[in-house]
Amino acid sequence: MNSTGTPSAKATIPNDVNARAPHMRQRQAMYSNNKLKLGLFGANCSSGRAITRVPERWTGSWEDSLALAQAAEAAGIEFMLPIGRWKGYGGETDYQGTTLETLTWAAGLLAKTKKITVFGTVHAPMFHPIIAAKEFVTCDLIGDGRFGLNIVVGWNQDEFEMFGIEQRDHDRRYDFADEWISSIKRMWGPEEQFDFSGDFVNLKDVRAKPKPFGGSRPMIMNAAVSDTGHEFAVKHCEALFSSATYGQFEQGAAHIRDVRARAQAAGREIDVYTTGVITCRPTKAEAEEYYRHSIIECADWGAVDHILSMRKLSAENTPDFQKVRERAANGMGGLPIIGSPDDVADVLKKLSDAGFTGIAMSFLNYAKELPYFQQEVLPRLERMGVREAVR
Numbered sequence: 001m002n003s004t005g006t007p008s009a010k011a012t013i014p015n016d017v018n019a020r021a022p023h024m025r026q027r028q029a030m031y032s033n034n035k036l037k038l039g040l041f042g043a044n045c046s047s048g049r050a051i052t053r054v055p056e057r058w059t060g061s062w063e064d065s066l067a068l069a070q071a072a073e074a075a076g077i078e079f080m081l082p083i084g085r086w087k088g089y090g091g092e093t094d095y096q097g098t099t100l101e102t103l104t105w106a107a108g109l110l111a112k113t114k115k116i117t118v119f120g121t122v123h124a125p126m127f128h129p130i131i132a133a134k135e136f137v138t139c140d141l142i143g144d145g146r147f148g149l150n151i152v153v154g155w156n157q158d159e160f161e162m163f164g165i166e167q168r169d170h171d172r173r174y175d176f177a178d179e180w181i182s183s184i185k186r187m188w189g190p191e192e193q194f195d196f197s198g199d200f201v202n203l204k205d206v207r208a209k210p211k212p213f214g215g216s217r218p219m220i221m222n223a224a225v226s227d228t229g230h231e232f233a234v235k236h237c238e239a240l241f242s243s244a245t246y247g248q249f250e251q252g253a254a255h256i257r258d259v260r261a262r263a264q265a266a267g268r269e270i271d272v273y274t275t276g277v278i279t280c281r282p283t284k285a286e287a288e289e290y291y292r293h294s295i296i297e298c299a300d301w302g303a304v305d306h307i308l309s310m311r312k313l314s315a316e317n318t319p320d321f322q323k324v325r326e327r328a329a330n331g332m333g334g335l336p337i338i339g340s341p342d343d344v345a346d347v348l349k350k351l352s353d354a355g356f357t358g359i360a361m362s363f364l365n366y367a368k369e370l371p372y373f374q375q376e377v378l379p380r381l382e383r384m385g386v387r388e389a390v391r
C-alpha cells in the first residue's frame with residue numbers, strides 16, 4: 001500500500017473476506033485486546049439518545065462530536081457509532097432533529113484522530129451503491145483502516161416519504177440490502193470491471209478504485225432485531241448490533257449463542273454488540289435522582305409519544321404503557337444502566353459474561369459524563385479483567 005491508498009496487486013482482497021482473516025485482525029481499535037469493547041452511540045444527533053428537555057442535553061454539534069471523539073480515544077474507547085437519522089421526531093425539542101450526516105462526520109473524525117474506529121451508519125436504500133462504496137473507501141483511507149460500516153435498512157416511514165422512496169415490505173428490505181452490499185463488496189474486491197445484475201441493483205461496467213485500506217476492508221455491522229436481519233448479518237457482516245435485553249442476561253446469552261452457531265454453520269464468525277444508556281453518579285441514589293429528573297420529569301413526551309405512535313404503540317394496545325414511555329425516553333430501547341460506578345461496572349461485566357463483544361453506550365451529555373466514567377468505571381472494568389489499562 002502506498003501513501004495515496006492505491007493497493008498493490010498483493011493487497012487486493014477476495015470479494016468476501018471474514019473479519020477473522022489475519023489482515024482484518026490488523027484493523028485497529030475494534031480488535032483491541034479488551035474482552036469488552038466500548039463505543040459511544042448517537043453523538044451525531046441533537047439530544048443523542050435521551051428524549052429530554054433538560055438544558056444540558058447533548059447538542060450534536062460538530063465541535064462537541066470532535067472533542068468527544070478525541071476524549072474517547074484518549075480513554076481507550078474503541079469506537080464511535082453514529083445514528084442514521086434524517087428527520088427529527090418533533091416534540092418541544094424536535095428530538096434528533098439536528099443531525100450530522102454520518103459518513104462525512106466519520107471522515108472528519110477519522111482525519112482528526114489516530115486510533116479510534118469510526119462507523120458510518122448507512123441506510124442501504126438511500127445510498128446508491130457506487131457512491132456509497134467510494135465514500136466508504138474514502139473514509140477508510142482517511143482513517144488508515146479505521147472506518148466501519150453499520151448497515152441499517154431503516155424503518156421511519158416519514159423519512160422514506162421525505163426522500164420520495166417507497167419502503168419495501170420487511171423481508172424485501174433485506175433482499176435489497178443483500179444485493180446492495182454484495183455489489184459493494186465486489187467494488188472493494190480485485191475486479192477491474194464487472195456487471196452486477198440483480199432484482200434491485202443493476203450496474204454496468206463498474207470500475208471502482210482505489211480499494212479499502214491495507215488489502216482488507218471495513219468491518220461491517222448490521223443493526224437489527226428481526227430474524228431476517230440476523231440472517232443478513234450472519235451472511236454478510238462481522239458484527240450484529242442487537243437490541244439489549246433489559247438486563248435479562250440469560251436471554252442475551254442464548255441469543256448470542258444462536259447467532260454464533262448460525263454463523264459457524266455458514267463457515268463464518270460473528271461478534272455481537274448491544275446498546276445501553278448510562279447514568280453514573282457517585283451513589284445509586286444520586287444516579288436514580290438524576291435519571292428521575294432528566295428522563296421522567298423533564299422528558300419530551302411529545303417526541304416520545306410520536307416515536308411510539310410510529311411503532312403503533314398506544315395506551316389502548318400496550319400494557320404498562322407508562323413504563324414503555326419511560327423506557328423509550330431513555331435511549332429508545334437501549335439497556336438502562338443507572339447507578340454508582342460499582343453498579344455500572346457490574347452490569348457491563350455481566351454483558352461481557354453473557355457473551356456480548358461490546359456495547360455502544362450513550363450518556364445524556366456524553367462529553368460531560370465521560371470523564372467520570374473514565375475515572376471510576378474503567379479502572380473497575382480493568383480490575384474485573386474485561387479491559388486493559390490504556391497505555
Ligand SMILES: Cc1cc2nc3c(=O)[nH]c(=O)nc-3n(C[C@H](O)[C@H](O)[C@H](O)COP(=O)(O)O)c2cc1C
Nearest residue numbers: 083084152153154155223224225226229241242243
Ligand atoms: C441497535 C440498533 C440500532 C439501530 N440504529 C438505527 C439508526 O441509526 N437509524 C435507523 O434509521 N434505524 C436504526 N435501527 C433500526 C433498523 O434500521 C431496522 O429498521 C429495525 O431494527 C427494523 O428491522 P429489523 O426488524 O430487522 O430489526 C437500529 C436498530 C437497532 C437494533
